[in-house]
Amino acid sequence: MEDYLEAAIAAGFKTYSITEHFPMPPKFAEETRGSRHAIYTAAMAERELDAYLEKMTLIKTRYAGRIRVLVGFEIDYFERYRDWTALMLAKYGQRIDDAILSVHFLPAAAGLRAVDDSELDFRDGVLAEYGRPVEVANAYLSAMINAIRWETPNKPHRYGHITLYRKWLQQFPTDTVWSDDTTSQLVNQLLDLVAKRGDMLDCNMSGLLRSTQQEPSPTFAIIDAALKRGIPMVYGSDTHSVADVAQGYQTYVDKQLFQ
Numbered sequence: 001m002e003d004y005l006e007a008a009i010a011a012g013f014k015t016y017s018i019t020e021h022f023p024m025p026p027k028f029a030e031e032t033r034g035s036r037h038a039i040y041t042a043a044m045a046e047r048e049l050d051a052y053l054e055k056m057t058l059i060k061t062r063y064a065g066r067i068r069v070l071v072g073f074e075i076d077y078f079e080r081y082r083d084w085t086a087l088m089l090a091k092y093g094q095r096i097d098d099a100i101l102s103v104h105f106l107p108a109a110a111g112l113r114a115v116d117d118s119e120l121d122f123r124d125g126v127l128a129e130y131g132r133p134v135e136v137a138n139a140y141l142s143a144m145i146n147a148i149r150w151e152t153p154n155k156p157h158r159y160g161h162i163t164l165y166r167k168w169l170q171q172f173p174t175d176t177v178w179s180d181d182t183t184s185q186l187v188n189q190l191l192d193l194v195a196k197r198g199d200m201l202d203c204n205m206s207g208l209l210r211s212t213q214q215e216p217s218p219t220f221a222i223i224d225a226a227l228k229r230g231i232p233m234v235y236g237s238d239t240h241s242v243a244d245v246a247q248g249y250q251t252y253v254d255k256q257l258f259q
Contacts, residue, residue: 004242027081075089100159169214170211205252233257
């Protein structure tokens with residue numbers, strides 16, 4: 001973690017938020033199908049939570065004065081596991097500085113399926129279940145809207161990569177339909193909800209440099225619509241390596257994707 005913080009300091013950041021993936025519910029592995037990688041690398045184990053929080057708090061203290069460190073999580077939203085997530089937020093919420101609420105899995109007939117693990121898993125899973133990319137989009141946005149509407153103490157109020165379903169965009173023919181009238185209505189509904197609640201969107205810039213995507217999440221058009229509603233956008237690198245700590249940040253600044 002220290003290497004990430006040194007890279008953030010070198011990039012000129014004043015604040016750095018650590019958002020490791022929060023543990024998955026107990027039945028998650030049993031009720032999820034498809035890529036084993038998606039299932040078993042989705043998050044830390046629940047038994048690791050206390051050690052993670054203790055270690056990150058020590059690092060936060062060590063770097064005080066050089067950079068403001070926020071210790072937190074990216075938390076998956078599942079309709080079926082909301083009670084468990086609420087219990088965990090009640091237990092750990094006071095120890096979390098910052099958090100993102102995201103969707104990475106959608107329900108299918110055989111069980112939950114990942115949206116973002118691999119193109120093959122996307123095609124074999126959610127695309128096979130919903131039929132067309134635009135239907136995957138509409139199911140994903142509907143899940144995000146449910147996440148925003150969900151009320152529970154200590155719930156995160158920043159929502160992550162709301163167009164994650166477009167991660168494999170460049171692997172499909174250019175005439176593939178990813179949006180229709182329903183999609184537009186769902187996007188507007190989502191943005192209106194976020195604005196009304198005074199919540200935030202994570203501006204995930206990692207997709208810009210990803211050959212399969214080549215755009216941020218949300219898309220530039222949705223970011224523009226969010227900014228017009230006064231929704232705060234928070235830069236996110238979604239980094240999984242030190243080299244990516246500031247990926248897309250210059251574009252974020254140059255295009256003024258923030259309030």
